Amino acid sequence: MADPASTPLGKMLLEEITPVVMVLCTPYVEESCLKNGLSLIQLLSPFCDFTNIDVPVRTASDQPYRLRKFKLRLFYSSDIRQPNLEVAKERLKKVITHVGEKNFLESSDPSQVNNLLSRPESEMLPSWFQFFNKELVRTLSFSDHEAFDHPVACLLVVSSKDDEPVNRFVDLFNTNKLPSLLNDGAMDPKIMKHYLLLHDNQDGPFNKATKLLADMRNAFGQNDCQIICFNSSQDGKIHHQDNPWAPFKSDALPTENLGGFLNLDDLNEIKDFMQELSSKHIIPYMEQKIRVLNQQVSATRKGFRNQIKNLWWRKGKEDTIDTPNGPVYTFNSIESQIRILGDYAFMLGDYELALSNYRLISTDYKLDKAWKRYAGVQEMMGLTYFLLDQSRKDAEYCMENAFNTYLKLGSAGRRNTTRCGLWWAEMLKTRDQLKEAATVYFRICGEDTLHSAVMLEQASFCYLLSKPPMLHKYGFHLVLSGDHYKKCDQIKHAIRTYRSAIPVYKGTTWSLIKDHVHFHIGQWYALLGMYDVAVTHMLEVLASTHQSKTTQELFLRDFLQIVQKTGKTFEVLKLQLPVINISSLKVIFEDQRTNASAAAARVKESLWRSLEEDIIPSSTARSNWLELQSKIMPRKYKESNICVAGEALKVDIEFKNPLQIPISVSSVSLMCELCANPEEDANSSNNEVQNNEDRTSTSSGDINSCLILSEVDFSLEGGETTVVQLTVTPRIEGILKIVGVKWKLSSAVVGLCNFEFNPVNRVVRGRRKQHSPSSDLKFLVIKSLPRLQGFIHSLPEKTYAGDLRPLVLELSNQSKSPVKNLKMKISNPRFLYAGNQKELNADFPACLKKKMNVEKSGRHANVNKTLQNLYHFPEDISVQEETSLSWPLWFHAAVPGNIPLYITIYYEMEGVSSIMKYRTLRMHYNLQVLPSLDVSFQLSTRPSRSQEFLLRMDVVNKTSSECFQVHQLSSVGQQWEISLLQPVDSILPSQSLFAGQSLSCFFMLKDRRRSSTSEDSIPSLSHIQSDVRLGPQDNSEAFFDVSSSPLADFHDCERSSRGMSSQGCEYKVDFVFITQLLKGNSDSSSNTPLVFSHHACDCSPSSMSPISWLVDGPRTIQHNFSAPPCEVNLKMTITNSSDAIASVHINTFDSPSSNNQLINDATTSQPPEHQSGWSEIPIVNDTKIITTEALTTRVPKSLSLESVPQFIWSGTSSTKLVLQPRSTAEIPLQICVFTPGIYDLSNYILNWNLTPVNDGENQGEANKSSGVCQGYPYYLSVLESNFKD
């Protein structure tokens, strides 16, 4: 370790614990000195510090040593007293305030912790700490329990101007004028005296002075008198290069010329005098005194006998002393003598001697319970140990002991505690125990908050300087210190400390801490009136979501107050309130694509693109159509988006309130730049001007400018999120750029958000892939174009499935030029398609009904268009300027559910713009279709007649309130004849289906083509019975014509949507079931009844299993069961109706449970598509084709549980056979019955497997290549026939 004396603490000690010289002088002396702007002590002080004195010193030991450094402290006699506490405090406060002002102005924020640490240590540590500490220590000088502040010598100074200087000397050292400490016995009044005659050369010749000196020498002794002549310079213009007095006169003005009358000779004279005083008088005097005292101490206290005696004596004295400060020791008590001895030895650098005496006295004080003195001695011991650099532990122990003892004294020892702590901390710092030093600083903090603040700040620097730096602690102590500063109204210091803490807490997620720091800095700056800075700090805490509601309110209120005080509207770039979700940013603009409604704009672009693929010209759809224009358009605008002048660009953006308190946001608008097209003005500077103008105009939001911006006001509740649509409408051609958004918070602060800064996750509905985010928000504004507006009148939002109605599409053209070449595409032709113009005013529903003269011409025209979903308006149709066009549409709610409808209308403009030839209008509607009637058909063959079928129709009204009036059932196509098996009146007398009601009807279906070949007599050709009236029979109302538009078209759509070819198969029938909903129930738009049509496609018996069978045999048997078991012979006829070879496998089971099990396995393990008849059901929603097979699989579960089999299948349990296509085979079966009863012989399974004859022939059936069928119920009654025998 370095020499303890050269450490900061060592230097401090050598400076502070030095002999004190009391100075007594006459007013004339002061007067002469003040000519130089200095007092006597100030004049002498610079020459009291001897760094290289080199005096031999011999103290108690015989071995002399040389003293190199020495210092004297000079005090006026009036200052030798304990300083006034209040004055001292005031002075310290002034020091701090002064520093605060100074540092505040020049402070610069270290933004990073690394920067903070990279600076050199000396720079990091504010220099004023040293100064402050010194001042603090000085407030404790001349305390009565320590001896090193006792004056060692007295310097009496008399001016030669005084009359009778010798008498003046005597007067000066008058006991009445001496400090009280000397008089009341705390200090030794018998001190060395030195007499100095000061001669001012300006006052007169030197001769008089020398004469006076001779007198003095006679009176006071030869050696103790001296003379100094000064003020030799006459004009007072001498300028000293490095002014030696500057450190001693802190309040000197810089203009003041200190020591102006002192020339070099004067200085040398003073210097010599001081050196002589110390080396020839003071040091020898101290040596002398040490030796005397040492002898005295040795005589009374050293040695075994003395120690015993001392102990005994002290013990006896114990109970008498009870004063709080312990006994009062006068200067001549042996304890004080020892202390003086120790202090003198310390001051002369004989630390060993000092230590031994301190040790000696400390036990005494301890025994006497003189705690303050004890602590003082302990403190000195600690310092001595430190300077001896021997035992660190001892030094620390002593300091801690002293510290704690002072602490125990309470308020009396408070300041001593501070001093002791300071020295202790310095000691630890010297030894690089910075962490411990910080703890000590922390412990120093007491009642005096201002001092505590400084101590805490020093502690924080200790943490910062420790290795490794303890930044968390650093920050914390800075904040604590700042709080203390704030309590003492040292706001500038408080701000400074907090600001130094910011780098520590920068980017931290310890949110409460961050908020606390920023909020308080903001508040304090506001107190100082620096609102601008305050606002920046307050901004940091605005969006503090984690804080409680009251705190958030407080933050916001304070923020707004501060903003108000600034008296101007702030524009804040990063205002966090409300939070803008940049990723939610959505720009809706219309180039050649226009939207009829906001709903249409929200639909995904890809959906529209696929819809529009074949209606927009292919060259523009595929490649960049702008390339055609590349000659007239600069390259850099190729990638920018296009918008049309006069048409609004919409920007959807999400605002979120992160707080729990409501906030109000007003004047939300976009920030845009619009500059005229560079093509138009060749002069670039001109363009620049234009640009600037536009900028200003956008900010003012003037209507007359070339941009119209919408403004939105809204307020957000706590935690609320809202999407705001902002619009900008350019009015002239040029380049439009959306820069950002701005808003006003609580009508005080303007927040700006620049979109450019956040180029991530932008959802922009742009054309194709966007290359750079900036181009997303850049638009080429082109000349205004016609824009069609479209609307479908009376399109219901909510309807029942099957609803069929005409609608009117209205297209209006607001512009000055016509559009033509209209095309329309509808995403879902099952629901909507375009009709003929002549249908526009047709009477509904009468127009659907069969006319007398049946014409089929309209149908074929429609077939093509429905197939492509594309409708070309006739060539001659155009929408003229400022007119509108109405066009009929047919609507049919095909299936229930939420149905999105997308309609896109293509149109071309003529000669308006070279850039845009055509536009599209996109319309989007959402329909809610409720289930109405559940219609299912079941077709079964009559085994006897292959051309006749039995049709069962099940209708269930699924609605909750509506009442449907059944009207008719029609089969589509000409080849089927349909007739009722029983009159409707018998099943449904009211002809109405009420809510929840179900209806089953049976019809006979005849294949007319076959029947006409065999028996053509019955049906008359003129009356084709493909429709059956289910309504009132007497009604002469015509049938709805299912073979003409629009019913036929919708039917085709149904077919195609179900993946069926439009051509009916031989055995397949399509049905249309038509009902009417009478008015007055729900919709009241018109009086005409609503027509509902339900379509069922491809009902056929052949859609069942290709294998059918029939079990034939006796139904009732009488048997005598006393005889051998009853055998019953049965016959199974299996028919293969398919075109493939079928191998059939019949398994019989005796136990119904195993049978059941197997069936369940079969149904669950096999995917449904392997079972014919099942495949269509999940897809078709409105009708269910329940085949017989599907029914049978349900049956056994209920049956088999009831019947207990008392029979077994005899013969083989498994039979296998191969059936040729379209062939029939018979298999004999036999069962054995043991008891009479009724038996259900359904416990068998048919496994069938198709092997197609020709692979390529029938692909549709290929997947139904195998299946499992459960046996039919077949009931056999076996009766006991005993009596017959």
Add this chain to the structure above:
Amino acid sequence: MTSTACFIIVSRNDIPIYEAEVGSAAKREDAAQLHQFVLHAALDIVQDLAWTTSAMFLKAIDRFNDLVVSVYVTAGHTRFMLLHDSRNEDGIKSFFQEVHELYIKILLNPLYLPGSRITSSHFDTKVRALARKYL
């Protein structure tokens, strides 16, 4: 008797991932941030001490006036810090150990990203129950 107890889980990146005032003393606004300050400052000490011992429970490592900071460091250097004014070291140790188990369960959740904030309300109720039991 009212006691102060503030429990914080700090991830290895010094980010608090769970905070709870579990003391019975009435909650005060300024106390919450003081607690954060004290705990945050104690991180320095934890940094020093954590590598000097193999025990996870570091006992009381720091104090501010009458508030004591006890710390438990998991193997992944996640720190459980408890600011308290009671002297029940055994209870605190048990508390930490049980919270450690809960924390491990949180870590086992495949949807939990280590080092992210613990938002599980189940965890919260469990921790509070443990605090009532042991502290």
